[in-house]
Amino acid sequence: xxxxxxxxxxxxxxxxxxxxxxxxxxxxxxxxxxxxxxxxxxxxxxxxxxxxxxxxxxxxxxxxxxxxxxxxxxxxxxxxxxxxxxxxxxxxxxxxxxxxxxxxxxxxxxxxxxxxxxxxxxxxxxxxxxxxxxxxxxxxxxxxxxxxxxxxxxxxxxxxxxxxxxxxxxxxxxxxxxxxxxxxxxxxxxxxxxxxxxxxxxxxxxxxxxxxxxxxxxxxxxxxxxxxxxxxxxxxxxxxxxxxxxxxxxxxxxxxxxxxxxxxxxxxxxxxxxxxxxxxxxxxxxxxxxxxxxxxxxxxxxxxxxxxxxxxxxxxxxxxxxxxxxxxxxxxxxxxxxxxxxxxxxxxxxxxxxxxxxxxxxxxxxxxxxxxxxxxxxxxxxxxxxxxxxxxxxxxxxxxxxxxxxxxxxxxxxxxxxxxxxxxxxxxxxxxxxxxxxxxxxxxxxxxxxxxxxxxxxxxxxxxxxxxxxxxxxxxxxxxxxxxxxxxxx
Amino acid sequence: xxxxxxxxxxxxxxxxxxxxxxxxxxxxxxxxxxxxxxxxxxxxxxxxxxxxxxxxxxxxxxxxxxxxxxxxxxxxxxxxxxxxxxxxxxxxxxxxxxxxxxxxxxxxxxxxxxxxxxxxxxxxxxxxxxxxxxxxxxxxxxxxxxxxxxxxxxxxxxxxxxxxxxxxxxxxxxxxxxxxxxxxxxxxxxxxxxxxxxxxxxxxxxxxxxxxxxxxxxxxxxxxxxxxxxxxxxxxxxxxxxxxxxxxxxxxxxxxxxxxxxxxxxxxxxxxxxxxxxxxxxxxxxxxxxxxxxxxxxxxxxxxxxxxxxxxxxxxxxxxxxxxxxxxxxxxxxxxxx
Numbered sequence: 001x002x003x004x005x006x007x008x009x010x011x012x013x014x015x016x017x018x019x020x021x022x023x024x025x026x027x028x029x030x031x032x033x034x035x036x037x038x039x040x041x042x043x044x045x046x047x048x049x050x051x052x053x054x055x056x057x058x059x060x061x062x063x064x065x066x067x068x069x070x071x072x073x074x075x076x077x078x079x080x081x082x083x084x085x086x087x088x089x090x091x092x093x094x095x096x097x098x099x100x101x102x103x104x105x106x107x108x109x110x111x112x113x114x115x116x117x118x119x120x121x122x123x124x125x126x127x128x129x130x131x132x133x134x135x136x137x138x139x140x141x142x143x144x145x146x147x148x149x150x151x152x153x154x155x156x157x158x159x160x161x162x163x164x165x166x167x168x169x170x171x172x173x174x175x176x177x178x179x180x181x182x183x184x185x186x187x188x189x190x191x192x193x194x195x196x197x198x199x200x201x202x203x204x205x206x207x208x209x210x211x212x213x214x215x216x217x218x219x220x221x222x223x224x225x226x227x228x229x230x231x232x233x234x235x236x237x238x239x240x241x242x243x244x245x246x247x248x249x250x251x252x253x254x255x256x257x258x259x260x261x262x263x264x265x266x267x268x269x270x271x272x273x274x275x276x277x278x279x280x281x282x283x284x285x286x287x288x289x290x291x292x293x294x295x296x297x298x299x300x301x302x303x304x305x306x307x308x309x310x311x312x313x314x315x316x317x318x319x320x321x322x323x324x325x326x327x328x329x330x331x332x333x334x335x336x337x338x339x340x341x342x343x344x345x346x347x348x349x350x351x352x353x354x355x356x357x358x359x360x361x362x363x364x365x366x367x368x369x370x371x372x373x374x375x376x377x378x379x380x381x382x383x384x385x386x387x388x389x390x391x392x393x394x395x396x397x398x399x400x401x402x403x404x405x406x407x408x409x410x411x412x413x414x415x416x417x418x419x420x421x422x423x424x425x426x427x428x429x430x431x432x433x434x435x436x437x438x439x440x441x442x443x444x445x446x447x448x449x450x451x452x453x454x455x456x457x458x459x460x461x462x463x464x465x466x467x468x469x470x471x472x473x474x475x476x477x478x479x480x481x482x483x484x485x486x487x488x489x490x
Numbered sequence: 491x492x493x494x495x496x497x498x499x500x501x502x503x504x505x506x507x508x509x510x511x512x513x514x515x516x517x518x519x520x521x522x523x524x525x526x527x528x529x530x531x532x533x534x535x536x537x538x539x540x541x542x543x544x545x546x547x548x549x550x551x552x553x554x555x556x557x558x559x560x561x562x563x564x565x566x567x568x569x570x571x572x573x574x575x576x577x578x579x580x581x582x583x584x585x586x587x588x589x590x591x592x593x594x595x596x597x598x599x600x601x602x603x604x605x606x607x608x609x610x611x612x613x614x615x616x617x618x619x620x621x622x623x624x625x626x627x628x629x630x631x632x633x634x635x636x637x638x639x640x641x642x643x644x645x646x647x648x649x650x651x652x653x654x655x656x657x658x659x660x661x662x663x664x665x666x667x668x669x670x671x672x673x674x675x676x677x678x679x680x681x682x683x684x685x686x687x688x689x690x691x692x693x694x695x696x697x698x699x700x701x702x703x704x705x706x707x708x709x710x711x712x713x714x715x716x717x718x719x720x721x722x723x724x725x726x727x728x729x730x731x732x733x734x735x736x737x738x739x740x741x742x743x744x745x746x747x748x749x750x751x752x753x754x755x756x757x758x759x760x761x762x763x764x765x766x767x768x769x770x771x772x773x774x775x776x777x778x779x780x781x782x783x784x785x786x787x788x789x790x791x792x793x794x795x796x797x798x799x800x801x802x803x804x805x806x807x808x809x810x811x812x813x814x815x816x817x818x819x820x821x822x823x824x825x826x827x828x
Binding site for chain 2: 071087089090099100102104133
C-alpha cells in the first residue's frame with residue numbers, strides 16, 4: 001500500500017532520516033519502533049505532508065507521490081492520529097466527530113442535523129456507542145481515542161497512523177484498543193502503529209520496522225524477530241535482564257509501617273523496609289499504591305496507624321518533615337511534579353538541597369551549585385554538555401536521572417520511586433535500574449511503586465501487592481514472578 | 491426535557507447566574523416597594539435605567555466574549571472605542587457632518603475601530619504572541635495616539651445635533667406614578683439586542699463561530715482539523731475593533747459628549763463580568779446568554795443601590811467581589827477538568 005524507499009531528511013546539520021526504506025501492507029499492522037529521537041516522528045510527518053523529504057521515493061497504492069500537503073494526505077486516505085489525539089475538550093463528541101469533514105467540505109453554516117448524521121456514521125464504522133452530546137473533556141482517554149479513530153475513519157482512510165496510542169492507557173484499555181485495531185485491520189485498512197513498548201509490538205504487529213539514529217536497522221515480519229534481537233536493534237547494545245541481588249541488607253528495619261489507614265484510600269497496611277532492600281509495591285490503578293507513598297512523604301493523610309523510622313514513631317505531616325527524616329520521593333509524573341523544565345539542569349539537581357548551599361543571609365552560592373551538579377552529571381552520565389541548559393533539553397530517561405540526583409544529593413535513608421521508568425525508553429530504563437541497584441547495595445532503602453510487572457520482578461528483592469486499598473500478598477526472592485503477582489492482583 | 495439534558499444544564503455557570511439574577515430582582519423588587527417592575531406597565535424608571543446601563547457594557551461584553559472564547563484577551567477595546575469615537579466626532583464636527591443623522595459618525599467610528607483592530611489582529615495572528623500582552627501594548631499606544639499625537643479634545647455642548655438627537659431617541663416614554671418624574675426606554679437597547687442576536691448566530695450557527703470555540707479548546711488541533719487559525723484570528727480581532735468603534739459612537743450619542751479619557755480602565759469591569767457569565771479564562775467556553783445575565787446582574791446591583799439606600803461606595807466593593815468570585819469559579823472549574 002505504502003512503499004517508501006531511500007527517504008532522506010536533514011535539519012540543518014542533523015541527519016534526521018538516513019535513507020530509510022519501509023513498506024506498509026494493506027490489512028496488516030505495521031509497527032514503527034525506536035527510542036525517543038530516532039526519527040520516528042519525522043518519518044510520520046513526511047508521510048502526512050507536514051515535512052517534505054530531501055530525497056527518496058514514496059509510492060502510495062502504486063502511484064508515485066512527489067509533493068504532498070496535509071490536505072492531499074487526507075484525500076489519498078492517509079490519516080494520522082496524533083498522541084494528543086487532536087481533540088477539542090470543550091466541544092461535544094458530535095462536534096469533535098463532524099468538525100473535520102465540515103471544514104474539508106468548506107461549509108460556512110452549521111447544520112446540527114447534518115453534524116449529528118455525520119457523527120452517527122462515524123461511530124457506526126466500528127460499532128462504538130457513546131452519548132453524542134457528552135463533552136469530550138469528560139471522557140476517559142480510551143473513549144477519546146475511540147472517538148479520534150472514528151473521526152479518522154470518516155475520510156475513507158486506507159492507512160491509519162497511530163502515534164504512541166497506548167501511552168496514557170491502562171492495560172485493560174490497551175486490550176480494548178487492540179481489539180479495535182484488529183477489527184480495522186481485518187476490514188482491509190493498513191495500520192501503522194508507533195510504539196517503543198516491546199510487549200505491545202509483539203502482540204499487535206504483523207510487520208515491524210525498527211529505527212535507530214535516523215536509520216532503519218530492521219524491517220520484516222514480527223514473527224521472525226526474537227525479543228532479544230528486538231532490544232538489540234532498538235538500543236544498539238546487548239541488554240540482559242539485570243536482576244537485583246541484594247548484598248547489604250541491614251538487620252533492623254529502617255522504616256516500619258503498622259496498620260496505616262487513610263480512610264478513603266487504603267486501610268490497615270503494614271510492612272517494613274530494611275536498608276539495602278528494594279521493596280516493590282504493585283497493584284492496579286486505584287489500589288492505593290500511590291496514596292500510600294503520598295502518606296509516607298507527608299502529602300497524603302494518615303487517619304490511623306503508626307510509622308516508625310529507625311524504631312521511633314514519627315508523624316509525617318509535610319514533605320519537609322519527610323525530608324528531615326531522610327525520606328525522598330520521586331513522583332510518578334516527573335514532568336509536572338518533579339522538575340522545573342524551564343530551569344537549568346544544575347538548579348533542578350540542587351533544588352531539594354539549597355539549604356546546604358546558602359550563605360548566612362540566604363543567598364545562594366551559585367558556583368557551588370554548578371560544581372556539585374557537574375559531579376552528578378558525571379556519576380549518572382546525564383547526556384548534556386552543560387548543566388546550565390534547561391532540563392527540557394533532555395530526553396525522558398535523562399530527566400528522570402536529574403530527579404534521582406536531586407534527592408540523592410541529600411543523604412537519604414529511604415527513597416520512594418513511583419513509576420520510575422514511565423515513558424522512558426529501554427536503554428535509559430536499564431541505566432536507571434542499574435543505578436538504583438547500586439544505591440541499594442550502598443545502604444539505601446528503596447521502595448519502587450510500579451504497575452510494570454517486569455520492572456518489579458527484575459528490580460525488587462521483596463514485593464507487596466495491593467488491591468482495593470489493602471495488602472493482598474507479599475513475595476520474596478524466587479517467588480517474585482509475573483505469574484504469581486498477577487494471580488494475587490486478579 | 492430528558493434527564494441528561496437537565497443535568498447538562500445544571501452544570502453550567504450561566505444557569506446559576508440566572509438564578510442569582512432572579513433572586514436579586516426579587517430582593518430589589520421587595521426592598522424598593524415594587525419599583526423594579528410595575529404591572530401592567532412593566533417599565534419603571536429603575537428598570538429602564540438598568541437597561542440603559544446595559545447597552546454599552548453589554549455590547550462591549552459581546553466583544554470580550556468572542557475573544558475569550560477563542561482563548562484570548564482583549565484589553566484594548568476601550569482604547570479602540572475611545573480613539574474611534576473621539577476622532578470620528580472631531581472629524582464630523584470639523585466637516586459639519588451629522589447635523590441630522592448620526593450615520594456618518596457611526597460608520598466613521600466603526601471604520602477607525604476596524605483599522606485599529608486590524609493592527610491587533612495582524613500582530614496576534616502573525617507573530618503568535620500572547621494576546622494579553624499585545625492588547626495591553628496597543629491599548630496604551632492607542633490612548634497615546636488619541637491624547638498626544640492627535641491631541642483630541644473633549645467635545646460636549648458642541649456635539650453635532652444629529653448625534654445628540656439620536657442618543658436621546660426612545661422607544662417609550664412614561665412618568666413615575668409616585669414622583670411624577672419622566673423616564674424613557676432608550677432606543678439604543680435595540681443595538682444591544684441586535685448585537686447579541688448576531689453574536690449568538692455567529693457563535694452557534696457558523697463555522698467561523700465554531701472555529702473560535704475550536705481554537706479556544708485546542709489551537710493545534712484546530713489547525714490540524716483544517717481551520718485557518720491565522721485568518722480566523724485576524725478576522726476576529728479586526729471585527730471586534732470595528733464593533734468597539736461602533737459601540738463607542740453609540741455611547742457618545744447617549745452621553746451627548748465625547749471625552750477621549752472616558753473609557754480608561756473599562757476593560758477591568760467588563761472582562762470579570764464576562765467571566766462571571768461562564769466564559770473560561772482558558773478559552774473555549776462561554777455563551778451570549780450567560781454574558782447578558784452577568785451584565786444584567788452588575789447593572790441591576792449598581793443601579794439599585796441608591797434606591798435601596800446603600801452608599802455608592804459599596805459599588806467598588808461589589809465590583810471587586812464580582813471579579814474575585816468570577817475568576818475563582820472559572821479557575822476552579824477549569825482545574826476540576828484537568
